[in-house]
Structures are given as C-alpha cells and as structure tokens.
Amino acid sequence: MVVDSTPLRARRLSKSIAAPAGRIDILRSIDFELAPGEAVAILGASGSGKSTLLGLLAGLDDASDGEIELFGRELGRMDEDSRSLLRAGRVGFVFQSFQLLPGMTALENVMLPLELAGTAAPRRRAEEALEQVELARRIHHYPSQLSGGEQQRVAIARAFATRPELLFADEPTGSLDQATGGRISELMFRLRREIGAALLLVTHDAHLAQRCDRRLLLQGGVLEAA
C-alpha cells in the first residue's frame, strides 16, 4: 500500500461571495500541491485573495467548490471540530497581527497548542521553544509588555512548539520594520529547516518569497508560477 505523504493538496478550488452587484469570484478552480518539507510562497497584490486561499487550505473556511486534502483527509467531508482536531499539533500558524491572547503570558500562549495536542510536559516544551526564539527572560510577560518583534517571536515559538508538519504563515513580517522583519523571517526559516516542516507563506514581500523553494502568484483568482 502506498501512503500519500503530501501534506496539502487542492483540486479545482473556488471561492465566490455574493455581493450587492452580483457574485464575486475570489478564487477560480485552483490546483495546488505542497510536498513534505517544501516551502511555497504565494504572492499577490492586496485584495487578490491570498489570505482567503490560506484560510481555505488551513480548513478555517469552506470553499465554494473543489477539494482540499490536509494530511490525506478531505476537509470538505469533515465538520469544523474534526478539522480542529486534525490541525491540533500538526499545523502551526504565524499571523501578521500575531494573534496572541492578551490575557496570557508568553509562556501560556506557547503552551496552548501543546496542551490542545495533548503533548507531554507542555511547560518544559514551551520554555524550550521560547528559548529558541531568545525570549527565555520574558516568558512571564504579557503581549502588551512586549514589542512587535518580540510578540511575533512568541507567535513563532507557539507555531513551532508542537514541531508541526505544516506551517501556515500570513504576512509574518507585515507589521514589523524591515530590520525586525528580516530577523523574524531568518528565525522562522531556521526553525522550519530544523524540524523539516512544509511551509505555505502568503506575502507580498518579494524578498521573503525568495527564501522559499517555489513562488506562485495569485492574480484574478488564478494561481500561476511567479
């Protein structure tokens, strides 16, 4: 028996929304595949539908048409809870606006996915992850007590703490200045290499996209090689 190890695959993926002026097609029949350990960047102008595509591929939203397979399981046939369970521990996220829980410390934020995935010794693993992003001294700080770069490093620690097989990153340096953004992308790619995770990066930053194995351009709802 051949085991399909492709972490992410999409076929004829479409997304439309109803608007007062009529139907708007955001994504049109997209085919896409991500190999294990591969890093793919999706580029596109603002409003081109990059984040929508990322949301669909991560199982955060429902497609209008087409199929998505995440770790060999078709998302369209799963309810939201099953998708959540599928993501737990195997998928990591890094967002432009960090998405840390403001009421929790850096350590608690990183512990969250570990506990949800039922990982043993979540505290120790979270401390290690924070150490890797050089925030060992700030583990008890709240997001509001951290700079933007530090918050993103916590988000990266949270994304990598479970040693995911697949990482989704949505404009990870979009909220940061160039120097901090450079350090953050360096950190993200280094950690990805260490654990061998596949990466789907959505960005409009061509320099960041250059670090990926493959670059695709989303334009007019269609995905093509950049």
Place this chain on the structure above:
Amino acid sequence: MTALRFALRLFRRDWRNGELRLLALALVLAVTAVSAVGFFTDRVGQAMELQAGEALAADLVLSSHNPLDPRYQRKAAELSLESAQTLAFPSAVLHDDRTRLVMVKAVSDNYPLRGELRTRDAPGAQERRATQAPTSGELWADARLFADLAVAVGDSLDLGEQRFRLAAVVSRDSGEASNMFRLGPSVLMNLADIPATGLVTPASRVHHRLLIAGAPGQVQAYRQWAEKNLDVGVKLNHLSNARPALRNALERGGRFLGLSALVAVLIASAAVALSSRRFVERQADASAILRCLGATRPLLVQVLLIRLLLLLLCASSIGLLLGHMGQLVLTEMVARWFTTELPPPGLYPLAIGVGTGLVTLLGFTLPPVLRLGSVPPLRVLRRDLEVAPVASWILALFAFAAMALLMLWQAGEAKLALLVMTGALASTALLLLTARLMVALLTPLRHHSNAIWRYGLAGLARNPALTSLQMAGFGLGILALLLLTLVRTDLLAAWERTIPDDAPNQFLINIQPQQVEPLHNFLQQKNAGQNAIYPMLRARLTQINSGAVSPQTYDDPDAQRLVAREFNLSYAKRMQSDNRILQGHWWSPAELDQALFSVEQSLARRLRIELGDRLVFDLAGTPIEGRVSSIRSVQWDSFQPNFFVIGTPGLLEKLPTSYITSFYLQPGRERLLSQLVQQFPSVTTIDVAALLQQVREIMARGAIAVEYVFLFTLFAGVLVLYAGIQASREHRRQESAILRTLGLKRRQLLFATMIEFLLLGVLAGALASACASLTGWAISDQLFALEYRFNPLLWLAGTLGGGIGIAVAGVAATWPLVIHPPLQTLRGG
C-alpha cells in the same frame, strides 16, 4: 481534564485582568441580596419552630374569651390528664405615681405543665428554675417593668384593688414564648388573687386558657374528643397550629422581603446581561485563536462553561459571606421584638443564594456564551467576522424562564409570581419602548447641530438597542434612588398628615355601667376633653338570613377568622361623625326601638352581608336578631372608638355591657392616669400613644428593613449604569482613536462624550421621575388611600441629577480612552 486545566488557567487570567469583574460584581450582589433575606427569614422561621414546643406550656390548650365550661376539665381528669388554668388580660400597674400598661397572666399553682419558669432575684442576677408558680400576694414581672417603673424586687405594686409584693424577675416563661411579638411587659400572678383585684367581671375582655398535658395516647384521645365537642368560640391549640396568624405574618413578611431582594436580582441581571455581552465580544478573538490552534467546539464550550461555573463559585462564596453579614443588620432591626435570641441560620439559604446566582448567570449569559463555540476560526485572518448574534427571541426566552423561576421560588405561589412578573415585564417593556422612542426623536436634531453635537447625538443613535438598554438601566438605577429618598419621605408625610395632633391617645375599656357617670365627671373635672362613652358588647355572628354561619362557610381566611371570634358591637342613637352611610339609612327616632343593625363596609364585603339581610348574634348564649338597615364606612385611623356592627338601643341596651371611651392626654399630665387607676381600679387604660409610638417604630423598622433590602437595588442600578458605559467602551475606543487621528482635540472629544451621556442621563432621569411619581401615587392612593402630592423636586432631582451624574460618570469612564494614544488603538494595542 484538558478543559478543566484550560478553564482554570483562563479563569485565573480573567480574574487578574478584571475581565469578569463586572459580571462577578453583579452576581455577588444578586447572591448577597437573596441570601441576606434568606438567612434572616430562616432564623425567624427556626425560632418559631424551636419555640412551638414550649409555646403552649402544655400539650393541648383550650382558649376562649368566655369562661371555659367545667366539662373540659372533668374530661381531662377522666383521662388521667393533668390540667392547669390561666387568665390573661391587659391592665395597668401602679407604683407611687407611675403607671405602666402590662399584660397580666394569672396562673394556677401547677403552671406550667410543659417547659419551665425561670426567675432572677434582680434584673441581670443569676437565673434559676422556679419550683412553683407565684404564691398568693406575689407578682412576678419581666425585666422591662423593673426598668420602666424603676422598681426592685420587694417593692409594692398596685394592680386593680389589690396591693402585691414584687417577688421575682421572670426570665423565662414557656407559655409566654408564644408571644414572640410583645407590646408591653408581662406580670405573672396567682389565679387565686384575681377576685381581690376586682379586675375581672363578666363583661371584661379576658383570655381564658385551660392547659392539658399527659401521656401521648391520652392527649390524642382528649384532642379527638375535644375537636368533636368544642363549644362555639373555644379554640383548641396544639403544637402544629400554634400561632397561625404570627406564622402567616412572618411568612408574608419574609416573602415581601424576598421579592424586594428579587428586584435587586432582576436589576443585577440587566448588569449580567450587559457585561456578558462585553465578555462575549472580548472572548471572540481568543476563541477563534483556540479553534485555529485545534480546540474543538465542545472543548471551547466546556472551557467557557467551567469558567462561568468557577465565577459562580467565587461570586456565590463572596455573596453568601456578605449576605450573612447583611442579615445581622436585619436581625438587629427586629431583635427586640423577640423574647428569645434567634438561632443561627441553617443551610437552606446557602442553596437559595447559590441557586439564584446559577439561574441568573445561566439565564442571562448561556445563549451568547454557547454562541462563542461557533466563532469562525477564520476570524484570526479577518477580524470583521463577528460571532453570529443570538436571536432576540432566544435571549428573551432564556431571560424570561430565569426570571419566572426566580419569581416562583421567592414568591412561593404562582399567582403572586405571575403578578410581580407581569409588573416587571410591563415596566421593562415600557422603559425600553420609551427609551427607543426618545432615541428616534433625537435623531433629527443631528441635522441642525455642529460637528461636536452631531457626534454626541450620533453616539445615542450608534446602536439604538444598546442605547435603549443603557437608558432603561440608568432609569432603573435613578428610579431606585428616587423611591428610596423623595417618594418615601412624601409617603410618610402623607401618612402623618392623616393623624391630627390632638387625636385621642388614651383608651379606657372595661368601664362598668355604674362607673360611666363618675368617670365622665372625673374626666370633665380634669379637663381631659374626652369623647363620648360608648357601650360595648362582645358577640359572635351565628346566622345570616336563614343560613347558619361558621368558618367553613367562607374560603377567605380573614372571613373565617372574623366568624370564628367574637367581635365588638355597640348601640347608639346617633351615628359617629367619622362614619358615613354608603347604603340604606341611619335609624330615625321612630326606628330606635326596632331590631336594626348598621354594618361596616369591609366586614359586610368579607362576610357577604347585604342591606336588608337578617343577622343573628350570640351574646353569652342569648340570641340577638336584627335587620341590616345600613352599610357604613368608618375612618379607622381617626383613633376614635369605632365598631363593626352597631345596633339600635332598643335591640341591645338591655343586655349586659361594658363601656369604652378615649381621650387625649396632653404630655406632662401623666399623673392624671395614676389618679384614674386609683379611683377606677377595674377600668383598663390603654396608652395608645405608647402603642402608636410602637406601631410607628415597627413601621419605621419595617420600612428600614425594606429600604435596606432596596439598597441592594440601588447598588444594582449603579452596576447597570457602569455596565452600560462599559458595554460601549470598545466602540468608543476605536471611534475616539479615529476622531483624534482626524484632528479632534481631547477637550472636544470629551465634550461630545459629555453631551451624549448628559442627554442619556436626562432622558433616563425623566423616565425614572415619571415612574417614581406614578409609583408614589399608586402606593398612596391605591394601596393606603392617602392623598399624594406631586413633588416637583422629584422631577428636578431625577432629570438634573440623572443628567449630571451620568455625564460625570460617563466622562470619567471614557477619560482613559480619550488619553490613550490613538495610534496604539488603531494598531490594536
């Protein structure tokens, strides 16, 4: 386990961050209000249960206002049961020139049959068990008399025509325990001394009791025999039916306080609803992140529910503690009305407190919290994705179910619960509708104002539903404040206006026919300005037309009580000036010898007596028959002697009778009473001034108790106000950041905010003033039949106070948002 661990951690964070502070405060308030009343009523209830066993000083007690037939005592002897007798009546004791109204209890040598008598040699001295009842020539009195008359053991006291030696201080009298509420000190004497006092005559108002005790089987046999053979007017008391009136009064009082507390709970529920709305808004992001990271919907809902239950646990614990402290204040207010110390409260109030908290929390937060489970995880990418709002009818259904459950629980009966529920729903609907209307009416003003005012007015129209809710909440808070201050003062003033300054304050009863003239002369000589002396007969209604009358004839408990007892009749040629004929006519001189009755309207209504009916009364075995020729109204609060039934002189004047009169005793002329008691020892004086004072005190304390409970309502109103301001905080934060970025100065922004809250406060204050005026009118006119004067100050205080108060509170709450750097807000910091 994961859910619990998460919930604990998140709850700890919520608590530290103050995320749940408002919700917790509202719950604490609800639990405190209900449990304070719960603890209090439980203690009073327990005191009654504990004392029931000793209250009778026997196993069975037969009581009547007439001497008891000797066959009752013979039957007890036949069944080898022990029996004792007591007589009780009000009278006055005299020491030097000082008099004091007392309750006299004359007892046979073997009293009490159950329980015990305990005495002291002096107030505060060592207590000891009395081995026998007072011997002849002795008076034992409770400590209050020693204090009131400044007497000591060994002093002499005059009671009627006899002088007694004050021999002991009574510290415990089992038979007296049933009199939990007392209006005067009691004295105990030997039954054998009664004839020498001359105080008891056939027409005297005396309570006769026969106490019976013995083996349970024999007691049961006696009870069965007595229930079949009781004479009319004789009551059989046993442990389970002791003091039903007091029991009912306390239960009703407890229920009233409970419902008052529930008003606080309902207003606090509005704060719960408002703060849970904010909680849900703020939790939406966290829930989306958790879902994105792999949390399932059931896990999310479990975590949220556990957090709410943890909140309930903490809030209930604090609320119960505060409630326990709060009941101490309530207990202190009524402690002196009880002869014994109240026992500590049981566990039931704890259940009531926690139950109320649970129902309030779930009823007002469950639907939006459950919705959080379905927050779209895509929200982590698109913050504009909101949690789907809960349908209004689901929210209303949950809130209604919670309110109905709480009402039914507190009121104890469906009818009362329905009544209060309807009132609460109607008021809320009216407040919300009026608030909505006011918001709609203000909107056109925006087109005729400058930018600052326009922004202020736009603030009101930003979310009409929330503004209406805020206005209703503010209105409720201001209403509670107005009712507690101005309306209450107006009502008390209206009540006091009904009692003239020279209203009679002394009543004289048990006046014998031969004493009428000398007493009249005595009062004339002393210039005591007395009223007419009225004849008074005690009789029981036995028949209306051809139908026999018994308590079973009526469903109304008050009617049953009226029929079961004897009541006071009188006869007169002319009608008293404070009476008014409603139907029929007062008898003409030609009708004075006919058999006619005039009946007071409330008695006629309760007993279904109509004009022209034939009534038969039984007066000590003599039937008296007459026709109802008029129905009268009586001004009972005039403090003049008045009667339910008055007959023609021809019908009643030949029957044995005593007389009653009243007069106004000016302050400083108390010596007159001593002279009166010395000259007419068998006449009983009742100092109504003291009674009135005590009634006033009881009313005042009762009012304070209700006010005290309503204070929780006030706190709840303030909480709603705060929750209302907090509810729009997030929107305000964003808006103020944008406006400041666009160039609006802080001062201008604060001014616009002040306009918004000022308008909100003025409108809410006007609404509250209207409701308070209406409530004041309804209470005084409909409930107490008092003339209510509209108080313009109420409107001034309501609108101006409301406007300024809420504007200041609103600006103070918005201040941190205005000074917050706008860039930080816009960047999501």
